[in-house]
Amino acid sequence: MSTLTTTPGSAAGDQLAAPAAAPANRPADRANPTRAVLMLEDGRSFVGEAYGAIGETFGEAVFCTGMTGYQETLSDPSFHGQIVIMTAPHIGNTGVNDADYESDRIQVAGFVVRDPARRPSSWRSRGSLDDELAAAGVVGISGIDTRALTRHLRERGAMRCAISSTLADDSAVNDPAAGDSAAGVDEGGQSAALAALLDRVRSSPEMVGADLAPVVSTPEPYVVPAASGTAQFKVAALDLGIKRATPAAMAALGCEVHVLPARTTGEELLALEPDGVFLSNGPGDPATADYAVEALRTVLRADVPVFGICFGHQLLARALGFETYKLTYGHRGVNQPVGDVATGRIAVTSQNHGFAVRAPLTGVTDTPFGRVVASHIGLNDEVVEGLECLDVPAFSVQFHPEAAPGPHDAANLFERFRDLMAAARQARAAVAGGES
Structure with missing residues (x-):
């Protein structure tokens, strides 16, 4: 690598x-x-x-x-x-x-x-x-x-x-x-x-049924080092069409980011012994990316923290058992308002997606990986804009916290991912200490 x-x-x-x-x-x-x-x-x-x-x-x-x-x-x-x-x-x-x-x-x-x-x-x-x-x-x-x-x-x-x-x-x-x-x-x-x-x-190809993530993904793994020079966390980032600003945002928080091809398996992800797994944005129909969904399920079963954005949000949803569907005309721009269900706060976000997640807007849903709630909702059309797992360390958002371009209202989500990795590390240390 x-x-x-x-x-x-x-x-x-x-x-x-x-x-x-x-x-x-x-x-x-x-x-x-x-x-x-x-x-x-x-x-x-x-x-x-x-x-x-x-x-x-x-x-x-x-x-x-x-x-x-x-x-x-x-x-x-x-x-x-x-x-x-x-x-x-x-x-x-x-x-x-x-x-x-x-x-x-x-x-x-x-x-x-x-x-x-x-x-x-x-x-x-x-x-x-x-x-x-x-x-x-x-x-x-x-x-x-x-x-x-x-x-x-x-x-x-x-x-x-x-x-x-x-x-x-x-x-x-x-x-x-x-x-x-x-x-x-x-x-x-x-x-x-x-x-x-x-x-x-x-007679030209339609977007429904298009498997485009491998087309734009990196052909070979590469590493973005922590900005400080000393890595506090190792992140395995599945490149489904990742933007440069995304690993840069995690590197600024002390993460060493290993960017991997779209078809990387769950076993290969876990072989890196990452503190967390990140799923990027990307093009195409999420229903075609079963290879990434299966890899993600392997990671979820291992209790490794997961953060997905945009296309990665849709793949987490499918891994949890939810369906995805095509929007009439999609959300694309730097002025998309999103409501945080837990806090009631509104963030203006950068979005670029033509598919969305079909999940309940309210209440708790039982999935093969435990309880899940909708964490963010689009205020223009009530599209599910975020998911939070209550029993495994995983969450996702449909928008782009790294912006590029756009507002930085949601940039703190990378800090939340870092904190989730820190908490998981402490939990593993506590278990190891109890067994010794």
């Missing part, structure tokens, strides 16, 4: 190279921009301008309500396979830099903005977002009504879509007055080229 000696929290310990000044796959003539179209699987289309790379891409259309943090959003592995729509109109103002990447590359399948900044201004910026997307081969679209698109997704639900900037011969796309259309092919409102694009959208 290699040891990461760069700044704690850098998932791969590498620096991203600055893109070329004028990527070949990006239109250079802004006076005559390449037209692009966004096609939803229900037949609605939006015509705008190419942004980033020229090409065609497919994914699940989702919207993010954050006004800031676009670079962290783009590089969050939880967005793998998704075309992200930013509801804030002005995106790209601060350009791009190396410090704000949450993984070693841009993860989104496509990017949608209304009014992109063409001249970024920031002392940290090393280039424009447009150039960065083009260099990474990420196809995007700009100049469309992103709020109308968001309203449509809120009413109809998240769905598959495509962005194409390759339909150069299609008059419906190249007409500057085309705007957006709600007409489907069956209504005669689309050209043959757009109808063919719609067919490709409808």
Whole structure:
């Protein structure tokens, strides 16, 4: 196992190279921009301008309500396979830099903005977002009504879509007055080229049933050392799509974090003799990750403290016997209010999930691992946002306590995990002392 000696929290310990000044796959003539179209699987289309790379891409259309943090959003592995729509109109103002990447590359399948900044201004910026997307081969679209698109997704639900900037011969796309259309092919409102694009959208993979955690997980284990240099606790972190800020947050509390591939078994986790096991965020359908659920059950039977966030929260729920389901349009943004059931306090949280846990909001539920309660509830739609086990040392939250981007209202949950590991260590010492 290699040891990461760069700044704690850098998932791969590498620096991203600055893109070329004028990527070949990006239109250079802004006076005559390449037209692009966004096609939803229900037949609605939006015509705008190419942004980033020229090409065609497919994914699940989702919207993010954050006004800031676009670079962290783009590089969050939880967005793998998704075309992200930013509801804030002005995106790209601060350009791009190396410090704000949450993984070693841009993860989104496509990017949608209304009014992109063409001249970024920031002392940290090393280039424009447009150039960065083009260099990474990420196809995007700009100049469309992103709020109308968001309203449509809120009413109809998240769905598959495509962005194409390759339909150069299609008059419906190249007409500057085309705007957006709600007409489907069956209504005669689309050209043959757009109808063919719609067919490709409808034949693209769905998010339900998608096993994506192994795709974005680290291929090899690595270690993020404690920030102080002296480790007080050893954490085995299952990388299901972990962000750099997450191990950094634990390292700042004196934890040596062993980041492990998604398919690491329970026996392999326990072989590290960790003080605690952490389950990260990640993309895809939690119902496909039975390998991680079985590993987690092995850990729970060993009474090792467990903390799960986002995708990891959903996997803990499934390990306990609860089901997960797909939300209509998901929670994505840095302004999601969550209520703490025990204290009554409200935290504004950073969230990025399209699936949720089906569990009782009130009362105690008996599971194969003892009693469980819902610890946090989403205030917008009463989604279960946290679980607490009363008989084994395990808890989880659906949101991101490390933020990146977003508020730090829930950062204390890492301290709670540290305290849980300390209590478990004391309990083991007491048992060992009683047996001697």
